[in-house]
Amino acid sequence: AQVLVESGGGSVQAGGSLRLSCTLSGFTPKRRCLGWFRQPPGRERAGVAAMGSDGDIVYAESAKGGFTLSVDNDVETLQLQMNSLKTDDSAVYYCAALTLGAGHCYVKPSWSLHRDGWTYWGQGIQVTVSL
Numbered sequence: 687a688q689v690l691v692e693s694g695g696g697s698v699q700a701g702g703s704l705r706l707s708c709t710l711s712g713f714t715p716k717r718r719c720l721g722w723f724r725q726p727p728g729r730e731r732a733g734v735a736a737m738g739s740d741g742d743i744v745y746a747e748s749a750k751g752g753f754t755l756s757v758d759n760d761v762e763t764l765q766l767q768m769n770s771l772k773t774d775d776s777a778v779y780y781c782a783a784l785t786l787g788a789g790h791c792y793v794k795p796s797w798s799l800h801r802d803g804w805t806y807w808g809q810g811i812q813v814t815v816s817l
Contacts, residue, residue: 688712688806690781695811702771702815708764708781708808715739715759719784719791721798722755722766724777724813731780733799735766738792746799748774771815781808 689711698704706722721736735745735755743755754767764781782804784791797803 688783688785690783690806690808692779692781692808692811695779695813697814697816698771700771700773700815700817703767703769704771704813705768706766706779706781706811706813708766710762710764710783713762713783713785716790717786717788719793719798720757720764721782721793721804722764723780723782723801723804724775725780725810726774726777729777731801733801734779736793736798737764739790740792742793744793744795744798768813771813773815773817775813776815777813778810779813780810782806 691709694706716739719738722734723731724734725731734749737743752770757764783806784804
């Protein structure tokens, strides 16, 4: 079974940093896309950053500059480094994945930051940014 488990969330003051990690189990690196989504209270779940199986990346406009997405295939871990955090970054963050039966997975701005199509999800982890 394919499983995603997030860790690294918590509370931080505005301007600080956090690093989220997502441990992957049961995925084939050549066939998967990976991403981070977030859902503030009362709002829709929206993409933060996504990566294709060849390392191609797309970022939400709100994430450009301060957030960095990376993956370590050797230890099967997806990471999101978040710097210069703002109170508006407070949300439950979710790790997400999708797999293909054949061929590599390539992310595109037209779909990869939208919830539809992503089929595997972590349990969610809270990030709280305070003044």
